[in-house]
Amino acid sequence: MKPELTLHGQTLQLNRYPIRQHETLQAWDAADEYLINQVEDMKQQQTLTLDAERPVLIMNDSFGALACWFARQGQTVSVGDSYIARTASQHNLAANALPDIAFADCLAPVPPQTQLVLLKLPKNNRLLVWQLTQLCAALPEDCVVIAAAKARDIHTSTLKLFEKHLGPTRTSLAVKKARLIFCQPDKHLAAALPEAQRWAVPEYKLTLTNHANVFSGESLDIGARLLLEHIPQDPALKHIIDLGCGNGVIGLQAARLNPQAKVTCVDESYMAVASCRENADLNLTNPAQLEAKVDNCLESMANSDADLVLCNPPFHQQNTITDHIAWQMFCDAKQSLKQHGRLIVIGNRHLGYDGKLKRLFAKVQKIAQNPKFVVYQAEK
Numbered sequence: 001m002k003p004e005l006t007l008h009g010q011t012l013q014l015n016r017y018p019i020r021q022h023e024t025l026q027a028w029d030a031a032d033e034y035l036i037n038q039v040e041d042m043k044q045q046q047t048l049t050l051d052a053e054r055p056v057l058i059m060n061d062s063f064g065a066l067a068c069w070f071a072r073q074g075q076t077v078s079v080g081d082s083y084i085a086r087t088a089s090q091h092n093l094a095a096n097a098l099p100d101i102a103f104a105d106c107l108a109p110v111p112p113q114t115q116l117v118l119l120k121l122p123k124n125n126r127l128l129v130w131q132l133t134q135l136c137a138a139l140p141e142d143c144v145v146i147a148a149a150k151a152r153d154i155h156t157s158t159l160k161l162f163e164k165h166l167g168p169t170r171t172s173l174a175v176k177k178a179r180l181i182f183c184q185p186d187k188h189l190a191a192a193l194p195e196a197q198r199w200a201v202p203e204y205k206l207t208l209t210n211h212a213n214v215f216s217g218e219s220l221d222i223g224a225r226l227l228l229e230h231i232p233q234d235p236a237l238k239h240i241i242d243l244g245c246g247n248g249v250i251g252l253q254a255a256r257l258n259p260q261a262k263v264t265c266v267d268e269s270y271m272a273v274a275s276c277r278e279n280a281d282l283n284l285t286n287p288a289q290l291e292a293k294v295d296n297c298l299e300s301m302a303n304s305d306a307d308l309v310l311c312n313p314p315f316h317q318q319n320t321i322t323d324h325i326a327w328q329m330f331c332d333a334k335q336s337l338k339q340h341g342r343l344i345v346i347g348n349r350h351l352g353y354d355g356k357l358k359r360l361f362a363k364v365q366k367i368a369q370n371p372k373f374v375v376y377q378a379e380k
Contacts, residue, residue, distance in 0.1 A: 015063070027065060030176035030178035054075065056118070058078045082269065129212070215314075231250065233258060235258075242254060246312075250312065263289055
C-alpha cells in the first residue's frame with residue numbers, strides 16, 4: 001500500500017499508527033478526500049474565504065489526513081477522543097515537515113470564533129450528539145459546518161440528529177461511496193451538554209459513570225461480567241494493569257480485591273480514561289490506589305513491574321475490524337510483566353486468542369468459558 005495522498009497538485013505521505021510492515025490499509029478514506037475537495041472547490045469559487053486569525057476545527061480525524069492538509073491554512077485545531085489518532089496525526093505532520101497544530105480531547109471547549117468545522121462522523125451516536133450539542137452552543141452563526149462519512153453510514157436518523165442538535169441540514173451526492181452533510185448552526189437549538197450516563201452494578205456494589213464515547217454506555221457488557229468473576233485476590237500482587245480499561249470496572253474490582261496493589265488503568269480513549277478516573281473517585285475507599293492514563297496499549301510502560309495484566313481486547317480500530325490491536329496488547333503485556341507475571345484475557349470464542357498467546361507465553365491455560373466467551377491465563 002503506497003502511503004501517498006495526491007490532491008490539487010499536493011502530495012502527502014500518510015501512515016496509519018502504529019506503523020506496521022506490509023500495511024494493507026491506507027491512512028485516509030474517500031470521506032477525507034471529499035471534504036478536502038469540497039473546501040478547495042468552495043475556496044476557488046469564492047463561496048468560502050478562510051481567515052488566518054480564526055480557527056479551523058477538525059473533529060474525529062482518523063489518522064491525520066485532514067490535519068496535514070489544513071495545517072498550513074491558519075489556526076487548525078484537531079479534536080477527537082483517540083490517543084492513537086492524535087499520535088498518528090502528529091507523526092504524519094512531522095513526516096511531511098508541516099507546522100504543528102493544536103490538539104484537544106472531546107471534553108475540551110470549542111475554540112472561540114471557529115470559522116469552519118470539518119467533522120468525520122463517529123461510530124457512536126452518543127458521541128455525535130455530544131459533539132453537535134457542544135458545537136451548537138459555541139459556534140458563531142457564520143461558521144461553515146461540513147460532515148463526512150461513507151454513504152452507507154449516513155441515514156435519515158443521522159440527518160435528524162443534525163437537525164435537532166445543530167441546525168438546518170442538507171446532504172451532497174455520493175462520490176466514491178462517501179457523502180457530505182452541510183449544516184448551518186442555529187443558536188435557538190442551543191442546549192446543555194448531555195450528562196454522562198450513570199448506572200449501578202448492584203452485585204458488585206458499584207456505580208459507574210460513562211462519558212459519551214465509552215463502550216457499553218448503559219449497562220455492564222457480558223464479557224466484562226465473566227472477567228469480573230475471575231480477577232485474582234492475592235496479597236502478593238503489588239501492581240495490576242487493566243489494559244483497555246473502558247470505564248474502569250475491571251480495574252475497580254481488582255483494586256477492591258487487592259487493596260495492597262497499585263492499579264494502573266490504560267485506554268486510548270480520553271473519555272474512557274476520564275470515566276475511569278471519576279469511577280475510581282466515586283467507588284474506591286482509597287482513590288489514589290488507581291491511576292488512569294491514555295496510551296497506545298502499554299507503549300509507554302515497557303519493562304514495567306506488573307504482576308498481573310487484565311485485558312478485554314477490542315477487535316476493531318476506527319471502522320476497521322482487525323486483530324492487530326489484540327496482538328499488540330499481548331506483546332505489550334508480556335513486556336510489562338515481571339517474570340512469572342500473569343496475563344488474564346477474555347475474548348469471543350471464535351477469535352482463537354489461545355493460539356496467539358502460546359506464541360508469546362510459556363504457559364497458557366483456559367480458566368473459564370461460557371457459550372460466547374473464553375477466559376485465558378498466560379504466565380511469563
